[in-house]
Amino acid sequence: MKIKIGSRGSKLALTQSKWVVERLKEKNPNVQFEIQIIQTKGDKFKDMPLQKINDKGLFVKELENALLDEKIDIAIHSMKDMPSALPSGLKFTAIPEREDPRDVLILKEGYRDLDSLPKGAKIGTGSKRRKYQLLEYRNDLEIVPIRGNIETRIAKIESENLHGVILAAAGIHRLGLQEKISMYLPQNIVLPSPSQGALAIEIREDDEVTLEMISSIACEQTCIQVEAERAFLKGVNGGCHSPIGAYASIDGDQIRLDALFGDEDGKKLVRKSKKGRVDEAEKLGLELAQSVLKELKMTKDKVYLIGAGPGDVGLITVKGMEKLKEADVVVYDRLINDDLLKNVKASCELIYAGKKPNKHTMKQDEINKVLVDKAKEGKVVVRLKGGDPYVFGRGSEEGEELHKNQVEFEVIPGITSAIGGLTYAGIPITARNISTSFHVFTGHFSDDEKAFDFESIAKLNGTLVFLMGMKNLEKITKGLMEKGKDPSTPVAIINWATTASQKVITERLDRIYEYSIEKNMKPPSLIVIGDVVDLREKLNFFEKKILIDKDIVVTRPRKQNDSMIKKLKEYGANPVEFPTIKIKNLKNEKLKNEIKDIEKYNYIIFTSNNAVEIFFDELYDMGYDARWIGKAKIVSIGKSTTRKLSEYGIRADLTPETYLLEELYELLKNKVTKDDNILLPRSEKGRKIIVEQLNKISNVCEVHTYTTVADDSEKENLIEKLNNKEIDYITFTSSSTVENFFKIIDDINKKLLNDVKIISIGPITTSTINEFGFDVYKEASEYTIDGMIDTIIKDIK
Numbered sequence: 001m002k003i004k005i006g007s008r009g010s011k012l013a014l015t016q017s018k019w020v021v022e023r024l025k026e027k028n029p030n031v032q033f034e035i036q037i038i039q040t041k042g043d044k045f046k047d048m049p050l051q052k053i054n055d056k057g058l059f060v061k062e063l064e065n066a067l068l069d070e071k072i073d074i075a076i077h078s079m080k081d082m083p084s085a086l087p088s089g090l091k092f093t094a095i096p097e098r099e100d101p102r103d104v105l106i107l108k109e110g111y112r113d114l115d116s117l118p119k120g121a122k123i124g125t126g127s128k129r130r131k132y133q134l135l136e137y138r139n140d141l142e143i144v145p146i147r148g149n150i151e152t153r154i155a156k157i158e159s160e161n162l163h164g165v166i167l168a169a170a171g172i173h174r175l176g177l178q179e180k181i182s183m184y185l186p187q188n189i190v191l192p193s194p195s196q197g198a199l200a201i202e203i204r205e206d207d208e209v210t211l212e213m214i215s216s217i218a219c220e221q222t223c224i225q226v227e228a229e230r231a232f233l234k235g236v237n238g239g240c241h242s243p244i245g246a247y248a249s250i251d252g253d254q255i256r257l258d259a260l261f262g263d264e265d266g267k268k269l270v271r272k273s274k275k276g277r278v279d280e281a282e283k284l285g286l287e288l289a290q291s292v293l294k295e296l297k298m299t300k301d302k303v304y305l306i307g308a309g310p311g312d313v314g315l316i317t318v319k320g321m322e323k324l325k326e327a328d329v330v331v332y333d334r335l336i337n338d339d340l341l342k343n344v345k346a347s348c349e350l351i352y353a354g355k356k357p358n359k360h361t362m363k364q365d366e367i368n369k370v371l372v373d374k375a376k377e378g379k380v381v382v383r384l385k386g387g388d389p390y391v392f393g394r395g396s397e398e399g400e401e402l403h404k405n406q407v408e409f410e411v412i413p414g415i416t417s418a419i420g421g422l423t424y425a426g427i428p429i430t431a432r433n434i435s436t437s438f439h440v441f442t443g444h445f446s447d448d449e450k451a452f453d454f455e456s457i458a459k460l461n462g463t464l465v466f467l468m469g470m471k472n473l474e475k476i477t478k479g480l481m482e483k484g485k486d487p488s489t490p491v492a493i494i495n496w497a498t499t500a501s502q503k504v505i506t507e508r509l510d511r512i513y514e515y516s517i518e519k520n521m522k523p524p525s526l527i528v529i530g531d532v533v534d535l536r537e538k539l540n541f542f543e544k545k546i547l548i549d550k551d552i553v554v555t556r557p558r559k560q561n562d563s564m565i566k567k568l569k570e571y572g573a574n575p576v577e578f579p580t581i582k583i584k585n586l587k588n589e590k591l592k593n594e595i596k597d598i599e600k601y602n603y604i605i606f607t608s609n610n611a612v613e614i615f616f617d618e619l620y621d622m623g624y625d626a627r628w629i630g631k632a633k634i635v636s637i638g639k640s641t642t643r644k645l646s647e648y649g650i651r652a653d654l655t656p657e658t659y660l661l662e663e664l665y666e667l668l669k670n671k672v673t674k675d676d677n678i679l680l681p682r683s684e685k686g687r688k689i690i691v692e693q694l695n696k697i698s699n700v701c702e703v704h705t706y707t708t709v710a711d712d713s714e715k716e717n718l719i720e721k722l723n724n725k726e727i728d729y730i731t732f733t734s735s736s737t738v739e740n741f742f743k744i745i746d747d748i749n750k751k752l753l754n755d756v757k758i759i760s761i762g763p764i765t766t767s768t769i770n771e772f773g774f775d776v777y778k779e780a781s782e783y784t785i786d787g788m789i790d791t792i793i794k795d796i797k
C-alpha cells in the first residue's frame with residue numbers, strides 16, 4: 001500500500017511532513033509513504049502582508065483540493081493555518097504531539113532578553129498578536145512589519161537593522177536552529193497563537209483506512225488542547241485581522257484556557273482565562289470567547305422576530321429577507337414556506353419549532369429558552385413565524401421573555417394571512433360601500449363559550465375573519481346565526497392561502513359547514529364572513545393560474561433547475577424537486593492545456609450550461625477572460641446554453657435549430673474541413689457518435705470536463721408524495737436523469753408511477769424511459785424546458 005502525503009514546499013513545511021512520515025513509518029512499517037509538494041496561494045504571495053490577502057484558507061486550499069480530487073490521501077498543515085470550517089468531505093483528527101507552543105525572541109548579538117533592549121529598540125514581526133502584546137509590555141518598542149520564512153526573517157535582523165525578531169519556538173526547533181534563541185517568551189507576556197506548534201493531519205472524511213493509520217500517532221493531550229484553543233478561535237470568529245492568542249494547559253482531568261483577543265488596531269486587548277473539565281474543552285473555548293467578546297462589546301447577539309408572510313415566498317419583507325440571510329440560527333414554524341430557508345448561510349443552524357407527525361412539538365417555554373440561549377452564545381438568531389409575528393403568533397410572549405433576559409431584539413412585521421390570504425383568494429378585506437371595517441378573531445376557543453361573545457360579533461357589519469377556526473366552524477356559524485347574523489351572508493374558506501396548494505370554497509353562512517365537510521377542507525384555513533366574499537368573482541387573479549394545484553416533479557440537477565422551477569411557480573404549479581443527479585467537475589488538466597492553446601481552435605462547441613460554466617470559470621481562474629477565446633467561432637446547443645454564454649459576454653455564432661446533436665452535424669458539415677480544429681468541452685457521458693461523425697470531416701478535441709453522479713437526497717420525500725397520490729407529472733430533461741431516477745427509485749417502487757404522467761424533453765430521453773419499461777405520456781413540442789412546460793399547459797387545457 002502506498003499513501004500519498006501532500007505538503008507545502010517550504011523547508012519548514014517539508015521538515016514537518018517528514019517528521020509526520022517518520023512517526024507513521026514507525027507505527028505502520030508495511031506501508032509506503034510518498035510526499036508530494038503542492039504550492040498554495042500563500043506561498044505565491046510571499047511578500048505581501050498577511051492582512052492584505054483576505055483569505056482564511058490561504059495556505060491550505062490547494063492541498064484540500066488535491067485531497068478531494070484523491071490526488072493525495074493526507075494533507076499536512078500547520079494547525080494555525082487551518083480555517084475554522086473545513087470543506088465538506090474533509091476532516092482532521094488524530095493530532096500528533098505538539099512542539100513547544102511558545103514564542104521566542106532571536107536578538108542581535110549583545111542582547112539577552114526583552115528587558116535588556118534599549119529604549120525604542122526595533123523588533124520585527126508581521127503578527128498583530130505579537131505586536132500588541134509586546135507593546136503592552138514595553139510601549140517604547142518599535143515594531144517593524146516583516147514576512148517570509150524563518151531564515152528570511154532571521155536574516156532581516158541584519159538587513160533591516162533590527163534588534164531582533166519574534167518567532168514560534170516550534171519552527172526554530174524543527175529546523176534545528178535552537179542555538180539562535182535568546183529568550184523563550186512566557187505566556188503572561190506573549191500568549192501564543194491558538195494551537196501553535198501543533199500539526200493538522202487532514203484526510204477525506206470517509207477514508208477509514210488512512211484514519212486508522214494516522215490514529216496510531218495521535219496524542220490525546222494535544223487533541224484536547226487544540227480542541228479548546230480552536231474553539232476559542234471559532235468563538236471569536238477571528239481571521240488574521242485581529243490579535244488572537246490562546247493556550248490550554250492540562251492537569252489531570254482539569255483544563256485551563258488562557259486567551260487573548262483584541263480589536264484590529266490593538267487599542268483594546270482583553271486577556272481572560274477559564275477552567276473546566278477536559279471532556280468539555282470545546283465548550284470552555286466557546287464560552288471564554290463569548291465572555292471576551294462581551295468585554296470588548298463585540299457580541300452580535302440579537303434576536304429578530306420576523307414575519308414570513310402567509311406562504312408565497314415573495315411575500316416576506318425586504319428587511320426580513322436581509323436579516324434571514326445574516327442569521328446564525330433560525331427557529332422556524334410549521335406554517336412558513338420551506339423555500340425561504342434556502343436563503344440562509346451554509347453555516348446557519350435550523351431549528352424546527354413546529355409539530356411533525358409522531359414527533360414531539362417544542363413547547364413555548366422551550367422555544368423561548370432556545371432563543372435566549374442561542375443569543376447568549378453571541379449568535380444572530382431569527383425567529384421566523386408565519387404571517388405577522390404578533391397576529392395570533394405568540395410573538396409578544398417571545399419578546400417579553402427576551403426583554404426579561406436582557407437580550408436585544410427587533411420585530412419585523414409580516415403580511416398576515418388574515419389580510420394577504422384573502423387578497424390571493426380575490427377577496428378585499430374592506431371595500432367602499434360594502435364593508436367599512438374588519439375584525440380578526442381566533443377561532444380557537446375553549447368550551448366555555450362565555451369567553452366568546454357571539455352577541456356582539458353578530459352585530460358587526462364589517463368583514464369577519466377567523467383564524468384557527470376549522471375545528472369550531474360549526475359552533476361559529478351557528479353561534480352567529482343564533483345571535484341574528486343573516487344566514488345568507490356569503491362565507492369563504494381559504495386553505496393554504498397564497499401557496500401553490502391554495503384551495504377556496506364559498507357558500508352561504510347557513511350551508512358552509514356541511515359544504516366544507518363535503519369538500520374536505522382542512523386547516524390551515526381562513527374563514528371569511530361578509531359581502532366582500534362576492535367580489536371574488538371579479539378579483540380572483542391568483543387561481544386563474546393555469547397550473548394551479550399541479551404537483552410537478554423536476555428531475556434536473558439542482559444547479560440547473562432554478563429557471564424551470566421559477567416558471568412552474570409563475571404558472572401556479574407546485575414544483576417538487578427531485579434532482580437525481582449532481583454535477584461533478586472533473587477538474588480535467590487537459591482543459592487547462594487546451595485553454596492555453598486556444599489559438600489553434602476555429603470552433604468551440606458548448607452543449608450545456610455546465611459545459612459553459614466550467615469552461616469559462618477555469619479560463620477565468622487561469623487569469624484570462626472572455627477575450628482569450630479570440631477568433632474561435634462559438635457553437636451553442638440549446639437556448640439556455642446560449643443564455644449562459646451571454647452571461648459571460650459571449651454571443652453564440654451558430655445555434656442549431658433544435659437541441660439534437662444530429663442537427664449540429666447537419667449545421668457544421670458544410671462549414672468545416674479537415675483544416676478545422678474543434679474544441680468540445682463537455683460531459684464524460686456525452687454521446688460518442690457526434691465526435692465520430694465530426695472527426696471524419698474535421699479534427700475534434702473532446703475534453704471531459706464534468707460528469708454526473710446520482711443524488712438521492714429527496715427520495716423519501718418523493719416516495720411519500722407518490723404514495724399519497726399527490727404527483728401529477730414527472731418531467732425528464734435528459735437520458736442521464738432518467739437513468740439516475742430509476743437507479744434511485746428501485747424496482748419495488750416503480751409501480752408507484754402508474755398513475756403519473758411522464759413528460760419527456762425529446763426522442764432520446766423518451767427512448768431511455770421506454771427502456772425502463774415506462775410509457776411517455778407526452779413528449780415536448782419543442783425540445784426545451786419551455787417546450788415541456790408548454791406541453792403540460794396544453795394537456796391541462
Ligand code: SAH
Nearest residue numbers: 387388391393416417467468496497524525
Ligand atoms: N401569525 C399568523 C397566524 C398564526 S395562527 C398570521 O399572521 O397569518 C395560524 C392560523 O393562521 C392558521 O390556523 C390559519 O387559520 C391561519 N393561516 C396562516 N397561514 C395561512 C395560510 N397560508 N392559509 C390559510 N390560513 C392560514
